Amino acid sequence: MTPEALPRFRAENFRNMLRHGLITVAFCCLIGSALAISGNGSWESQMVYSLSIGTISWLVIDTGRLILSGSKEVLWPHGLWGYGLVALGVTVGFLAGNAIGDAWVGVPPMEFRNLATRKMTSTIVITLVATIGMCYFFFSLGKSKHMQGQLDLAQRNATEARLKLLETQLEPHMLFNTLANLRVLITADPPRAVAMLDRLNSYLRMTLSGSRALAHPLSAEFDRLGDYLELMSVRMGERLRYTLDLPEDLRDVPVPPLLLQPLVENSIRHGLEPKVEGGEIAVRAHRNGDRLVIEVNDTGVGLDAALPSDSEEGGSGFGLEQVRERLATVFGPQSEMRLAAAPSGGTCATLSFPLPAAAAAS
Secondary structure, X not given: OOXXXXXXXXXXXXXXXXXXXXXXXXXXXXXXXXXXXXXXXXXXXXXXXXXXXXXXXXXXXXXXXXXXXXXXXXXXXXXXXXXXXXXHHHHHXXXXXXXXXXXXXXXXOOHHHHOOHHHHHHHHHHHHHHHHHHHHHHHHHHHHHHHHHHXXXXXXXXXXXXXXXXXXXXXXXXXXXXXXHHHHHHHHOHHHHHHHHHHHHHHHHHHOOOOOOOOEEHHHHHHHHHHHHHHXXXXXXXXXXXXXXXXXXXXXOEEOOOOOHHHHHHHHHHHHOOOOOOEEEEEEEEEXXXXXXXXXXXXXXXXXXXXXXXXXXXXXXXXXXHHHHHHHHHHHHHOEXXXXXXXXXOEEEEEEEEOOHHHHHO
């Protein structure tokens, strides 16, 4: 366990201990009431005996398990230590609790020794059964919580692995498409091909050499998108114009890397390139209630003419499918991706997913 997580771990243990204490008190009240109703003494005396024995046993066992377990996630000592702790809690609780009850009732200490054998046996059995039952209940509760934590951790690890896999598939996809464009430019316009190669070298150095984070700020995603559009501008020249609009209050919103580039790549390949005069791409982010909405608009040939196919060289349909999968992996059914024809021509791709709680509240 890391030093940073230790204070939170201890605070959680303290809250669990208080919760166990409240449950124990409620259980002792039930036992005391049942004994009083069955005619084993007054309600007041039975409540004192029951609460004294139960709370002392709880304090000994709950404190002991924290001490013996240290910083382990399953807070229960293994082997004989666990059985010994329960025996110690039962013994101390029974003796000390009876002493408190005797003092409250006004009888000599250890008066329970003078009880009839049958009554003495029933008192010990009730104490044993109640204490062991509560210990088993708390142990099962803790184990269930631990197993749920392990399941959540496994699910997070699986999600992280899937996101990394999707990103490693997207990066070569983008690179191969760019190299294919560069190959065409080498024969058509060598000076611009050299400029594009320099821009590609700079882009790769800034993006592919970094660590593969599962998320980065939306501002970093827009910066990476700007680098990519500049790279494409070398090849397309004045045929490509673009606008990036990111409000200041949304700059730090975390998003998966390479979320927007496949959409822009699709707009260029299937929207602007087929038009002789080219066109414009506008990427805008805005808030809609507690959701983040990102739109990628282009003035290309339109959705019907630009609909990508996975069988095409470069496979832009692959990129769009990757965006859908990454949104579903991170945000589940709360995410949405739509492709629609723009009213003025061209295509509009819209992503929508929940804002983090901190960003939604600001």
